[in-house]
Amino acid sequence: MNFYIVDDDPAVPMILRRIIEQNMNNTVVGESSDSTKAFAALAQLNVDIVLIDLLMPGMSGIELINKLRQIRSDLHFIMISQVRDSELRAQAYEAGIEFFIDKPINLIEVKTVTEKVIQSIQMSHKLSNIQSLVSGVSVTDDHQTQQLKNNQKNANFGRSPIPWNCL
Known part of the structure; x- marks a missing residue:
């Protein structure tokens, strides 16, 4: 996963980078102490997760998130x-x-939170892949189409196609 860190305290990005990059699959692709510069960078960089300070000079973390959401709905x-x-x-x-991660930075909290967000992203990708596979299925036989609809209907209502009293 690609991370970007926005914090005006120079020690925080350094600590977070060390924690995040302990996992070899994670990379911090950038960091900024300025919200405006972070906005410009995040509009262009390949980033999955942004760790962002709440209170920043100029533009708060909340304001930055609201601006980024307008152009990058894929960011976490x-x-x-x-x-x-x-x-x-x-x-x-x-x-x-x-x-929300509290300062001062706690190693276990950062690892746990980032792992949960990574798992969430991976699960979303898997679900998207499944949805695209399922929507790509074409059934031409009317009988098969009806059978598929019946199975889906039964699955949605939690009912078996075979009545329980016949088992």
């Missing part, structure tokens, strides 16, 4: 902050973050 966000204000956290979730 993890918010990082020492702010404990429940209203600000609620706004972050409404903007589209998946998890």
Whole structure:
């Protein structure tokens, strides 16, 4: 997975990079201490997950997420902050973050949260692949089409095509 880190504290990206890149499948493709520069970079880079500070000079993390959502609906966000204000956290979730990591940075929390987001992305990709495979099925025989519809109907309602009392 490709990560991008946005935080105005220079120590935080350094720590996060070390934690994230311990997994050889993860790469930090960029980092920024400025929201405007991060926006420009994230509009162009191949990024899956953005770790973003809540309170940034100029544009807040929430504002940045809202702007990015307009052009990149594929990005996944993890918010990082020492702010404990429940209203600000609620706004972050409404903007589209998946998890909140508290500062100071905790190794186990970062690993756990990033792994959960990675698993979520991988599951979404698998489901998309399954959907494209299923929608690509063409059945020409009317009997087969009806049988497929009946099976789907029974699966949707949790009923067996064979009545239980006949078993």
